[in-house]
Amino acid sequence: xxxxxxxxxxxxxxxxxxxxxxxxxxxxxxxxxxxxxxxxxxxxxxxxxxxxxxxxxxxxxxxxxxxxxxxxxxxxxxxxxxxxxxxxxxxxxxxxxxxxxxxxxxxxxxxxxxxxxxxxxxxxxxxxxxxxxxxxxxxxxxxxxxxxxxxxxxxxxxxxxxxxxxxxxxxxxxxxxxxxxxxxxxxxxxxxxxxxxxxxxxxxxxxxxxxxxxxxxxxxxxxxxxxxxxxxxxxxxxxxxxxxxxxxxxxxxxxxxxxxxxxxxxxxxxxxxxxxxxxxxxxxxxxxxxxxxxxxxxxxxxxxxxxxxxxxxxxxxxxxxxxxxxxxxxxxxxxxxxxxxxxxxxxxxxxxxxxxxxxxxxxxxxxxxxxxxxxxxxxxxxxxxxxxxxxxxxxxxxxxxxxxxxxxx
Ligand SMILES: Cc1cc2nc3c(=O)[nH]c(=O)nc-3n(C[C@H](O)[C@H](O)[C@H](O)COP(=O)(O)OP(=O)(O)OC[C@H]3O[C@@H](n4cnc5c(N)ncnc54)[C@H](O)[C@@H]3O)c2cc1C
Numbered sequence: 156x157x158x159x160x161x162x163x164x165x166x167x168x169x170x171x172x173x174x175x176x177x178x179x180x181x182x183x184x185x186x187x188x189x190x191x192x193x194x195x196x197x198x199x200x201x202x203x204x205x206x207x208x209x210x211x212x213x214x215x216x217x218x219x220x221x222x223x224x225x226x227x228x229x230x231x232x233x234x235x236x237x238x239x240x241x242x243x244x245x246x247x248x249x250x251x252x253x254x255x256x257x258x259x260x261x262x263x264x265x266x267x268x269x270x271x272x273x274x275x276x277x278x279x280x281x282x283x284x285x286x287x288x289x290x291x292x293x294x295x296x297x298x299x300x301x302x303x304x305x306x307x308x309x310x311x312x313x314x315x316x317x318x319x320x321x322x323x324x325x326x327x328x329x330x331x332x333x334x335x336x337x338x339x340x341x342x343x344x345x346x347x348x349x350x351x352x353x354x355x356x357x358x359x360x361x362x363x364x365x366x367x368x369x370x371x372x373x374x375x376x377x378x379x380x381x382x383x384x385x386x387x388x389x390x391x392x393x394x395x396x397x398x399x400x401x402x403x404x405x406x407x408x409x410x411x412x413x414x415x416x417x418x419x420x421x422x423x424x425x426x427x428x429x430x431x432x433x434x435x436x437x438x439x440x441x442x443x444x445x446x447x448x449x450x451x452x453x454x455x456x457x458x459x460x461x462x463x464x465x466x467x468x469x470x471x472x473x474x475x476x477x478x479x480x481x482x483x484x485x486x487x488x489x490x491x492x493x494x495x496x497x498x499x500x501x502x503x504x505x506x507x508x509x510x511x512x513x514x515x516x517x518x519x520x521x522x523x524x525x526x527x528x529x530x531x532x533x534x535x536x537x538x539x540x541x542x543x544x545x546x547x548x549x550x551x552x553x554x555x556x557x558x559x560x561x562x563x564x
Contacts, residue, residue: 172198172291173497174487175314175324177298178331179203181216181273182459182476184280186330188229189484191287195491198322200314201294205281210438212274214356215382215395217241217369217470219268222477230286234279237385240266242367248528249374266367268470270382270395296320301327301340303454309496312454326487326498329457333445333464341452347445350525352377354467355398355408357437358384359420360391362429372423373528377401378468379423393434396420397467399442401529409439442466446518450510451503458483463514465521468528475517482509 174190176183179201187199203209218226218238226232242259244267259265284290297317304311309325316322329337338345365383372379377399384393400408408416413433421431445464450457459476483506490497527542 170198170322171310172196172322172324173491174198174326174328175200175312175322176328176330177314177337178329178335178461179205179292179294180211180330180332180460181276181280181473182461182480183328183330184277184284185226185229185231185477186328186458186480186484187290187292188231188280188283188287189225189480190487191284191290192228192230193484193488193491195289195487197290198314198324199284199290199292199294200296200298200316200322201292202297204295205292207295208274210440212277213358213436213438214273215270215358215384216273216276216473217268217382218271219471219474220265222474223269225477225481230283231276231279234282235271235275236279237275238269238271239383239385240367241268241270241369241383242266243369245368245370247370247372267369270369270384272384293322298331298336301337301455303452305453309498312498324498325454325496327455328483329455329461330459331461333443333460335457335461337455338447338457338461341455341457343450343452343457344448345445346448347443350442350444350466350529351402352399352442352466352525352529353402353407353409354440354442355396355400355437356440357396357416357420357433358393358435359396359431360387360393360434361424361431362392363427364392365394365428370425374423376405378528380470381424381428382470387434391434394428398423399466399468407439409437444518444522446514450507451500453500454498456483456503456506462510463518465518466525468524469521471517471521475514478513479510482506 173195174197176187176197176199179199183199187197190197223232244257246255257267284292298314299317300315302313302315310323312324312327314322314327329335331337367383369383370381380397382395384395387393398408408419411419417433424431444466447457447462450462458479460472462479463475465472486502486506487497490502
């Protein structure tokens with residue numbers, strides 16, 4: 156909606172936007188590209204300078220087939236320089252010989268997803284953002300307060316920065332991560348707990364090619380995932396490792412020396428990878444679950460991790476967030492082109508109604524998987540093995556899991 160010039164208009168000091176996005180992480184930047192491509196005036200505010208490296212930039216993300224389609228629509232996918240398809244998935248449970256495999260040959264040769272470096276994703280998003288004249292990346296800038304003028308029409312929601320700057324919009328979108336300041340300000344009740352676990356991540360080079368295969372191996376000490384990456388600049392074969400270690404009663408891999416860490420890593424890798432060596436630093440991320448009971452308030456809405464932060468056991472956190480962005484972008488886009496209020500309560504309620512059931516289901520599934528695969532308690536371990544055997548043998552169950560992994564709705 157174009158800014159109206161009224162008598163006493165202070166838009167020179169308080170710039171006006173169609174929508175303001177709080178948080179320029181992978182979700183906030185993607186949404187800025189989606190909405191910006193519609194010709195909207197968007198401000199995307201982040202407390203970090205664009206060239207700053209955050210710990211999460213060292214990670215990789217498994218982008219599902221469904222998320223890739225959204226990134227294509229946002230004009231971001233074309234800017235990604237390196238991605239590796241996940242063609243096959245192997246799931247193992249401890250020393251059990253039962254192997255659950257999902258093969259691309261079972262899904263008409265399609266990839267289940269793609270592994271992309273978070274730093275590459277962010278770079279591609281910033282590049283795309285630079286081509287959209289209506290989008291402004293406001294960073295570094297910390298959001299410190301909001302003002303919602305009740306009963307008013309469009310342009311009655313304000314974001315206030317800690318340096319005193321004040322921006323107005325029709326709609327404020329909280330994409331500020333699982334500790335979301337926006338969510339706290341909205342005073343939304345949350346369901347949350349900490350898992351007694353942390354994800355230790357690093358990148359490794361290995362002697363032999365990974366054949367575009369992802370491995371999830373459930374050990375009593377925690378799930379160990381190996382995700383195939385594109386070959387390095389000198390042709391070295393690379394994979395990304397995510398070891399979800401249980402904290403109780405064991406020494407953290409973060410406390411090991413580099414050489415002991417490499418020995419521990421190599422012991423977890425299947426022999427066919429050959430020699431394995433660490434390239435780049437390791438980092439640890441404490442794991443928790445958080446789900447907002449409501450996503451909306453007048454002229455305010457939550458998306459992605461600000462609405463739901465889940466365990467990375469199934470690599471679905473951002474993929475789920477992309478589904479929020481897709482839904483919100485389509486609703487806002489339709490209202491914008493019809494000249495309607497993009498921050499109306501009716502629109503926000505439709506968004507919440509469409510997104511909460513899907514998010515709740517994924518929260519429940521990932522939490523259930525974490526509990527099932529985090530225990531050595533014999534009945535649970537038996538259930539897990541029977542479950543893997545059933546899924547391995549049963550066509551409809553296999554197809555269900557493959558569809559979920561691909562994230563194609
Ligand atoms: C180990 C691990 C592996 C994972 N692997 C996968 C995977 O393979 N696939 C997948 O789909 N998901 C995965 N995830 C989940 C995924 O990383 C997250 O869902 C995703 O990064 C969330 O993005 P976001 O933009 O919503 O939040 P964030 O990345 O947390 O971004 C929030 C942004 O808001 C900014 N911000 C916060 N407060 C303010 C403020 N007051 N003012 C201004 N700016 C502010 C921050 O600086 C930050 O840039 C993984 C997670 C972990 C921990």
